[in-house]
Amino acid sequence: MNPRPNPRPTHPNPRPNSRRPSALLLDALLVCVALLDLWVNLDSENHPATAYGLLAALALTLRRHRPLLAFALTLPSALIGDAAFATMAALYTLSSLCRHRTLLIGCALAFATVDFMPWPWTSLDVDELDETYSLVHLTYTLATAAAPVFLGQLVQARRELTLRLAEISEAREQEQLLSAQAVLAKERAQLAREMHDVVSHQVSLIAVTAGALQVGSPDAEARAAGATIRRLSVQTLEELRHMVGVLRASGIRPTELTPQPSLADLHQLIAVSGIETELETDLPDGLPPTLQRAVYRTVQEALTNVRKHAPGATATVRIHHRDGALWTTVANTAATRPALPLPGAHHGLVGLRQRAELLGGTITSGPTTDGGYELRLELPSDDPP
Template sequence: MPESRVRRVLGATDRRLDTVVDGGFRWIRGHQPPWWLVDAFFVAAAVGDAVLDISGATDFETAMSLLAAAALVLRRRLPVTAFALTVPGLFVGSAVVASVVALFTIGQRTDRRWLMLLAAVVEFVGFGGFVGPPQNLEDVIVSIIYALIFALGPLSIGLLAQTRQRLTERLAERDSARAEERRQAAEVALSRERALLAREMHDVVSHQVTLIAVQAGGMQMAGRDEAERGFARTIRQLCVVTLQELREMVQVLRAAGGTDREIAPQPVLADLDRLVTAAGLDTTTAVDLPATLAQPVQRAVYRFVQEALTNVRKHAPGAAVHVSGEVVGGVVTVRVVNGPAASDRLELPGSGLGLIGLGERASLLGGRLESGPTPDGGFALSLRLPVEHLPPTS
């Protein structure tokens, strides 16, 4: 019974110690000191090694030892030069620390194996003291053992650090490759969803809009008066335009990736007259905008007027509308102003996001959207966009 209790205590203690040590290693890996602090520590240790052995040393030996310590400043950029500068101090002075650090750096930052071997041999000879007076056999054996440790140990640790760095880079490349594979898989899934959405839009939405167009055409033929036939004609024309835009949207959704082509044809300023006519409102226009405006600006102007006329039909039926546009001081200014409603407001469904979308479009182009009521009970919308310094088109 006491033995089992001792085993449990020893096992628990062993696990706790492992946990503490692992936590310490994790902390060290997450709090690595800056490189300059590490180099300063190495230089200070090398200077201390030279100073502690300075008694009885000649001025030349002291100078070589201090030169070896100073050479560690170059070890990151010029590891071979740094090691070469420590060699005189290793042979005639006290530069063991400096030469060991320089040898470690060669193993860490050099790929040439012959150069590593040469540096290890120099370290072995210099540390072993084989260039001095003859020694007895016991001293030779001890010198060989210590020289092998100081020659192969730093070099091996440097090679281990180099291997670890390369493995870390390969793991990072593998993680990056896996992330790219996941991104490509997500794009494939998105393409499939777009294709499914395109089929649904084509099979369901376009079918319903086509039925509306057919019914509107029948109403246009059998209308009791010109007003009914005009309403039916407008509905039918809007259905035709919607079907065309829906067909273009389906083509975009079916395209692989869906980002390397645009909805075509894109509306431009030349289409404003057709848009105003199709709206069926009492509209006057005074649009003086050059056809050389950038395509994003022309699309933004078209969508702005389109949304404004839609809002007038919804919220101010029968109101007079005035559309104006001009370029002043490098700024495109477009205004749509309507008077008060001439008949009861139509209760039509809406998302309430039309003006928000226009504002976002204007913001993306570096402009702004303003809206508000007018003194006579109407409503005014104003769009301002810069002519220059536009972001690139998608």
């Protein structure tokens, strides 16, 4: 039975093939050293020793995959001749890959025996044992056999220690990730409570007040404005409820996001914007959903800015597909009423620009000659099928 190398994986290597040339080079170097050892200790008249020495040198090529077989093939060289380097190298490899201590002790004793005893064994003279095979010689032989075993076990222990440290590091990173996720889940739960208790309550009051204005105002324009405010408030409440559900369920179970808007929703967006808007588009069917969402969000942000910064202005939305590009232009006239100071984070255009850059497009914006403002989006787009 041939012991297999340690089945536990060593430290992961992102390029597993990068070590193969160095391993082959090391094997070739060991074979060359074994041949050199054979040449130094070569007895031209001892043909069996030469043959077994060559076999031992070639057996080193099997040491990684069949370490016990490689060691067994190198033993005759140490028994018949004086070339023992191949046997020591094979024993070191076996020790670095094998976990069976009893087998290793047996192999070391076998090597010490064949190295200590003369060949042929019949030439051993018991009367001359004390002179020729002294205690010093025996100690040296045992040390020579034990050194590859101890060195191989040391290398194996170092490899396992490296693996354990890598596992501990991975477990620590996983623990930190779980801790960060727990903190994030706590923050999301707190944010969900704030949105439900504060924001949703205030938007509900806006919807109720707008409904009262829609029903009780004698002015037709005020009733229309109240209806628009109420409709937008109800839509905002629905989106807030869904976002609260997403925040509360995050990390517990997968939650579906609301359906993402497309170009088909532009008419509804313009209808509830409260701005007199002209829409011009000649887009074919089959545009990618990412492009449709980018155009929708651009128009949405532009109309929101018109409501905030140019009250009473009219807008024009032009969307065209030509020359392998998707062009979107939102322009508004000058404001007819002073703008009210409204809170804002000034992140709208930054977010649109980042979205456009991710899709390989650009966004430009600036005032027009008539006192209005224009926002232009260009996105690369192949002709749809």
